[in-house]
Structures are given as structure tokens and as C-alpha cells.
Amino acid sequence: MAIFAGIVLLSLYLYRRPGGMPFGLRAFLALSRIVVLALVVATLLEPAAIITESHTLSRSLPVLLDVSESMSMKDQRKRPEDLACAAAALDMVSLEDDTDADRMVMQLDAKQRQKIATSSRLDLGKAILTQSGRPVLESFAESLDLSYHTFGRSPRLISDDNLVATEALASLEAIEQETSIAASLEAVASSGGVPPAGIVLLSDGIDNASSQRSEAILRDLGARGIPVYAVPIGLSDPDDVSIRNVVVQEVAYSGDKVPVRVQIKSKGYERRTARLAVLLNDRRVSSRIVRFDGGLQFEEVDFRVDVYEKGAVQIDVLIEPFDNEISMANNRVSRTVRIVNEKVNVLYVEGNARWEYRYLRAILKRDPRINATFISSNAGPEIARNSPEHIERFPNEREDAFQYDLVILGDVEASFF
Structure with a gap:
């Protein structure tokens, strides 16, 4: 304040005499100097305004x-406690009452029970x-x-x-x-x-x-x-029948009998029976009646592939559901099986007619799904000329070698190749 007062007095002193200027001009210049100098002093003092605002945020x-x-x-509720909880959720009863679950359930009328069952x-x-x-x-x-x-x-x-x-x-x-x-x-x-x-x-x-x-x-x-x-919400372990897993081979041949192993889990249906069926491309090909023991159990069922089937087919394994099951979606499991109706070309290269050779040769010739060709490296070229099942040497051309799906190497010397 002392500095500001000094500035005012100095301005008045400098413009107190006429000095050839009109009074109005001298007054304006004095006032302007006072304002400018006041702003300079105010800037040097660094004034600050503090504004405080508060807001309340609801979480x-x-x-x-x-x-x-x-x-x-x-859920198919059977225990009084489960029925009482469902009734409370539907605002039929209050769990804050001291009434026990059995009495609460007895107070429900037929319409309320039906609503609980269908909710x-x-x-x-x-x-x-x-x-x-x-x-x-x-x-x-x-x-x-x-x-x-x-x-x-x-x-x-x-x-x-x-x-x-x-x-x-x-x-x-x-x-x-x-x-x-x-x-x-x-x-x-x-x-x-x-x-x-x-x-x-x-x-x-x-x-x-x-x-x-x-x-x-x-x-x-x-x-x-x-x-x-x-x-x-819902029962932690409701009554239900479900297929947990299905084990079936990935490749089958036309006309084969294919076994299927099914893992079933059941609860609440002990000593009851249902039909286990196998569908091939939505066509039933096998079924049998199974009896539920409760918990996990394994059942086997097989089906025969038609001779005209070929390529990838869908196999569905299903259990006919009960009317009051908690879910019917888990009663069906699908798998894909590749059906092959072409013979497998096998080339068996052997040196001497060992016991293993005679055994494998008999198996390969007995299986109608296999087209077997043999090479006897120590028997000489005569056997190849006299038997359509034998060839003299291993194919030299890539195309000829890759016509075989499987090559079995027996006791044969490396120099033969």
C-alpha cells in the first residue's frame, strides 16, 4: 500500500503545473500513469484467488x-428346503418368518406349486x-x-x-x-x-x-x-441323465461292425431304464435298453456300417430323455467317423520265411479290407513270376511306390534296396 500511495503522489506532483497542457489532458495522463503503475505493482505481488467446490458422487x-x-x-425340486427357496424367490413366502420349510410347503396351493415347477x-x-x-x-x-x-x-x-x-x-x-x-x-x-x-x-x-x-x-x-x-439360482446337483463321453473309432470300413463305448451319468433315476440309440446321419442303426445305477456308468452298443456308406458321416449317440429331466440338451453327443470302402494297399518286404512272416502273411491275406503284396528278397525272381501276390523288387518309380498305403519291412538286408 505504501508503494501504491507513493506512485499516486508522484503522478500528482509531475502533473500539478500546467506546462502548456490543458487541465483535462493532464488529469487523464496522471490517471493513466496511476493505473499502469498499479497494474505493474499488482503483477509483482502475484495475487491468487482460491475457489473451493465440492461434489458428492454416489457409488x-x-x-x-x-x-x-x-x-x-x-429344476425339479423335491426337498422342502428347495421348494421354500423357490417360493420365496417368486414372492409367495418370506424366508424371514420363523416357519420351517415343511410348514411353508404345506401352505402352498396347487397353483403355486405348479408355478414353481414350471419356472x-x-x-x-x-x-x-x-x-x-x-x-x-x-x-x-x-x-x-x-x-x-x-x-x-x-x-x-x-x-x-x-x-x-x-x-x-x-x-x-x-x-x-x-x-x-x-x-x-x-x-x-x-x-x-x-x-x-x-x-x-x-x-x-x-x-x-x-x-x-x-x-x-x-x-x-x-x-x-x-x-x-x-x-x-437353481439346484447345485439336480436330477438329470447325461452322456459324459463317447468313445468310437475315427475310421471304419464299409460293412464293419463298429463298437461304441458310452459314459453315462445319472442322478435321481436309479433302477429306471431308458433306450440308448445310435444314429448314423440321423438314421437309427442300433439301440438297446440301459438301466441306471446312479453316478457314472459305462455302456456299450455297436452298429454295422452299410456297404454303400463312404466318406465322413455323423454318429449321434442319445438317450431318450425323461419328461422331468432338468436338461435334454446333454442327452445327445455327436462324433464324426470316416467310412472307407476302398482296400488298403500293403507292401510286405521280407528276407526269409520266418515264423513272424508266415503269421503276418496269413493275417493280411485273411482280411478282405487289405490288398497285400509281398517281396521275398531271398527267394529269387521265380516266386514273383509264378505268384500274382509277389513282385520281384521294390518299386523304383515314386508313383509306383506311393500306391501303397503301408510298407512293412521285415528281416531284409539294406543292400537289397
Whole structure:
């Protein structure tokens, strides 16, 4: 302030006398000098203005709903506890009551029982979001920003409203063929700038597209303080019959009898029977009745290839499903078999008529699928001239040598070639 006052006094002193200039001009020049010098002083003092603003950001809470194919399953619930859980999801009863599961189930009428039996896992998930779980979601919405996503291999936003509308879920179908739970969790956790307060996951837990990074992703969510609130839907081990594996040879010959080994897993159908069938290009070629023992069991069935079949064919092995199975998609497994109706050309080169030679020669000549040719290096050229099955020497031309599919070398000297 002292410097500024000195500048003002100096300006007034310099322009106090007329000096041949009008008073108005002298006043203007004095004022201009005062302003310029004041700006210079203000710049040297480096003035700063501090403005403080505060914003409150609500943390998000993504809700993930599984829409993979397994969510279309309709669990056949038998235990009272399982029926009570499904009834609670459909908002028929409240699990907060002290009533035990047996009494809850007894209170259900026929219409409610029918709805439980016909509801898929996806139907239960929808009911949780729009009916039974709505009070909990409303309490979350008071302090968090909710968003709703479906997921299979990756998540997809269906609503960013705090409470999802029933219409937004009505058209959802369980059609995703791949399910990657860890990748979907990572995607929604990283979608915003602020880490979410948590993630609500509604799923049956079946994951068929996990990567090697799945465990690392879950550890990273824990390190970032993002909890996952899992809401399991469906039975962990439902009653079902499935074909776990089929073992069949990759190549078969026309007219052959082909064995098929089938690994079957069953639960809930002990001592019951079903038909195991083999289809060749959608045409049934063999079947038999199998009896289920529960757990894993192996069954064998065979079929005969028609003589006119040739090339790659599709073999389907299936078990006729029961009406109340959890899934019928796992009752059928397909394999590809190459059918060959041409003989295999074999060249057998041998020195002396050893016992091994006589044994292999008999096998090769007995098999109608094999066209065998022999070379006896120590027998001389006479045997080749007198027998159509023998030739004198190994073919010299590439084309002649490559007409054979298999060459067997016995006890023959290298100098013969």
C-alpha cells in the first residue's frame, strides 16, 4: 500500500503545473500513469484467488443377471428346503418368518406349486429383481446408483434406472451359449471411473468360458475392495441323465461292425431304464435298453456300417430323455467317423520265411479290407513270376511306390534296396 500511495503522489506532483497542457489532458495522463503503475505493482505481488467446490458422487452398484442357456433349466425340486427357496424367490413366502420349510410347503396351493415347477432359473432371477428382492434394491437405491446388466460371455446394459422395470426383463431369454462370470465381473467393475460399491450376481454358477485369468480377476476385485454378492439360482446337483463321453473309432470300413463305448451319468433315476440309440446321419442303426445305477456308468452298443456308406458321416449317440429331466440338451453327443470302402494297399518286404512272416502273411491275406503284396528278397525272381501276390523288387518309380498305403519291412538286408 505504501508503494501504491507513493506512485499516486508522484503522478500528482509531475502533473500539478500546467506546462502548456490543458487541465483535462493532464488529469487523464496522471490517471493513466496511476493505473499502469498499479497494474505493474499488482503483477509483482502475484495475487491468487482460491475457489473451493465440492461434489458428492454416489457409488454404483451393478446388478448382473445370467442369461446363458443353463438358466433355461426348470429344476425339479423335491426337498422342502428347495421348494421354500423357490417360493420365496417368486414372492409367495418370506424366508424371514420363523416357519420351517415343511410348514411353508404345506401352505402352498396347487397353483403355486405348479408355478414353481414350471419356472425356469431365469424366471426366478426376474422375480427376485421385480418382486421378492425389490425392497432390498429400494434400500440400496437410497445411497447408491444401481444399474442392471445381463451377461453370457460379456455383460450388456439393460437399464440404468435404480429400479428395473418389469417390461425391461420380459423379453429376456436364456440363449447365450457361453458364460464367463469372471470376465463379466471385471467388465462392469472397470466400466466407471469410481470403483463400484459392490456387484450383485444372480447366476446358477455354471461357467463354460473361463480363462486362465479368472482367479487373477477375482483376486484383483478383492484387492480393490469390490465385494461380489452372489445370489445362487437353481439346484447345485439336480436330477438329470447325461452322456459324459463317447468313445468310437475315427475310421471304419464299409460293412464293419463298429463298437461304441458310452459314459453315462445319472442322478435321481436309479433302477429306471431308458433306450440308448445310435444314429448314423440321423438314421437309427442300433439301440438297446440301459438301466441306471446312479453316478457314472459305462455302456456299450455297436452298429454295422452299410456297404454303400463312404466318406465322413455323423454318429449321434442319445438317450431318450425323461419328461422331468432338468436338461435334454446333454442327452445327445455327436462324433464324426470316416467310412472307407476302398482296400488298403500293403507292401510286405521280407528276407526269409520266418515264423513272424508266415503269421503276418496269413493275417493280411485273411482280411478282405487289405490288398497285400509281398517281396521275398531271398527267394529269387521265380516266386514273383509264378505268384500274382509277389513282385520281384521294390518299386523304383515314386508313383509306383506311393500306391501303397503301408510298407512293412521285415528281416531284409539294406543292400537289397
